[in-house]
Amino acid sequence: MSLTAHSEPLASIVEEVRDTGARLPRTKPKPAGDAGGHILELLGISKSFLTTRALKRVDLQVLAGEVHVICGENGAGKSTLMNILNGIHRPDEGEILIKGQRVEVGSPLVASRHGIGMVHQHFTLVPSMSVAENLFLGRNPTRYGLFSDRDAMRRRSRQLIERYNFELDPDTPVNRLSVGQKQRVEILKALAFDAEILILDEPTAVLTPPEVDELLGVIDILRKRGRTIIFITHKLREVKAIADRVTIFRHGESVSTYRITEVSEADIAHDMVGRQVFLVGRQDDPESPRQFGEDLLRISGVTVTNSAGRRLLDQVSFNVRSGEVFGMAGVDGNGQTQLAEVVAGLMPVQAGRIHFMDSDVTAAPISERMKLGLGFIPEDRLDRGLSATMSIEENVAATNYVAAGMLKSGFIDVGVRNAFASDRIKEFDVRGATLGQPVGWLSGGNMQKIVIARELARKPRILVVSQPTRGLDIGAAEFIQEQILEAADNGAAVLLISSELTEVLSLADRIGVMYNGRLPQVLRRDEADEKTVGFLMNGGDASTP
């Protein structure tokens, strides 16, 4: 594609959508490993922020038409490098070559002129406008050079959508779309700008598992159409599923690049973390089977109906014993959120009973349940888990004022509180935490450690954990899973709700699968494998597979 085409994106959209998919891709995909086909090269890029060296002489070579995954833990420098590529930051040293030509990317506008399009993790769409209006925002086709030509806009949007099989309605307002659909609009927007190189910054962090699969499908379509994709993630499953090649970042350096066929998940994990990773699990020792105590948490016939009359939880019953991890699997949106809120006491039930030990807590508020030994780790740390603008010590202390003796005749003893917070920070290895700082300044993994440190400090007898490792890198996830298992070993009844199937399978002693608000079956650990549970997650009946 010539560079002149970029100066007139509209014209080329017309050209592009005129043939809906019949034509051959304009940039022919070259086979991976072809040294001649570098569409993009970054050589010796360094970047410092104040005293932190975010990137240390990083190299990256991307072949035309490949899906190149960039993989690394939080803070490894992936996002910084992409921001340099997109013209948001400027490198301190090093050069950027596009199709062999040295270029200066001074701003996102320049980047898009060079055919680089970025899809950010957080969407940049106008919620009240339709899909078509969002696609053509700021460059809508006009009639008589004055009036916006809505028919043309709609027609071209439809053609663009069809060309990539995106299954979107151009007239739907964006605020009525699901997260996955919004992301597709965002991708289309970059494509409408004629992006040859599409950068996706952790696109799956906001998606549910089925949406992730759809996105991977979308990326496959884009690859077939000759686009070059740079895909940033730290989830190994996605790397293996989609990549042609993978470059691994660690501590601001590009450690290694592999063709995906030559490398295993364990190798990638090793390079990301810099050491051997032991994915924790609840291995049974056949010599001495795990002993469970009495039922600490009993849920019987719990039903929750929303205002529209739909049953969000339908007759859910199960017990969790002392020392046991009860794993609740399921595709997001099948009632897990409500289940966690109901057990925690944040949502009233229409029917059924909840018992903590021998007490009926069905009508008890969360404060009372906490007194009985509830620990609650909410699914979204920035929603219910933390107050981002309050200080680290206040967030750690929030549920522990009484239990940890921080109140002296009604007043907060700041010395005791800060000592308590420092101890938790040390114990949970929260990196970059300074007392007095807002907790929102920490990275996601360290924020999650703060939530878990706070809830485990009371030594809960009943622990409700929702999506504990969502969005976390391997190192942090490993640590948090260990903490959850340790709590169970200390006698807590743990209800672990997670949409990461591998997490549930490796941590739980018994596994339930939620589907449509129901819990039809509870499997023993030895009955549950990925196939059975996956079948149940989609509404199947395990007795007749």
Add this chain to the structure above:
Amino acid sequence: MLKSLRSFGLAILPQAAAIAVTMFLGFVLVAAIADEPLLAYRELLFANFDSRSNFALFINRATPIALIAVGIVFAFRAGVFNVGGEGQLYLGAMAATVVALFLSDLPGAMLLPLCLLGGILAGGIWGWIPAVLKVRLAVDEVVSTLMLNFVALLFTSYLVNHPLRDPEAYGALSRKVPESVWLPSIPGLPNASMGFVAAVILAIISWIVLFRTSWGAEVRAAGTNIRFAEAIGTPGGRRVIEAMFVAGAFAGLAGALYVLGIGHRFEQNFSPAYGLVALTVALLARVHPIGALLTSLYYALMLNGAAYMQIATDVPRSLVVLLTGLLVLFMTVRLRPPRVVG
């Protein structure tokens, strides 16, 4: 001790710098238009300290601003944008006046607390209404508090023009409240109302309550993230309502103290938009009670100083409007924070 002094110094450094830059730019401006810029600036800054009576006026000006601003700090900390300080102030003043006039036979020692209580309750209820609407029905508090201002202003205007009007006075004034409930002056400062002492004490208590009690921690948790507040087992909505009652009560108390200490009667339009000035003050003080107290002193200094400046020189008092505008601009400037590396 030294460390906390140092951190306090660092905390107010930006504010002090903003004031310094504002005053400097103001001086450049005055020098450009005035024959005697030095005199104008001297009047603006120091005429308040020329005599005890000037200083007393300065103190009396600062009192209502400080009290309302400290109240608004509670509202902000609970996540409520309380624009209703003005209405709460008027109702507090009116309630104190009504109690004093209708129970004037009671001895002062009983009547004075009743007047204060009346002011506190009237203002508190006027803060409670929009809070309940917000928490229970998700009514936007900016709209409701603003609208309630008109209700309060027009209602008190009716009362002071008709049933409570002093037939012997010229203008919309109520009868004078009995002398037994007049607040004493600050010792050594004739005419400076003791209300200011109350404001100082209450600002300090407010700091302790907000930052050193679990109630304060719960209010701030509810104000920054109410879903978090619920998840840690605190009644978030109730805390928001309580904090707004306190905010209204502070404004109501400011009204009562104005009537008892300064005006000695209810005057229509007695407030030059104290409620809105206090909103600015609370914001400039970065929503901190002690900061609000100090900032209200600065505002009072400028407001009264401008009058002296206009009398003594050819600089119009509206210069102060410009200066406060500049100040808001500079206070809200943030040096770019260190980027989070990701």
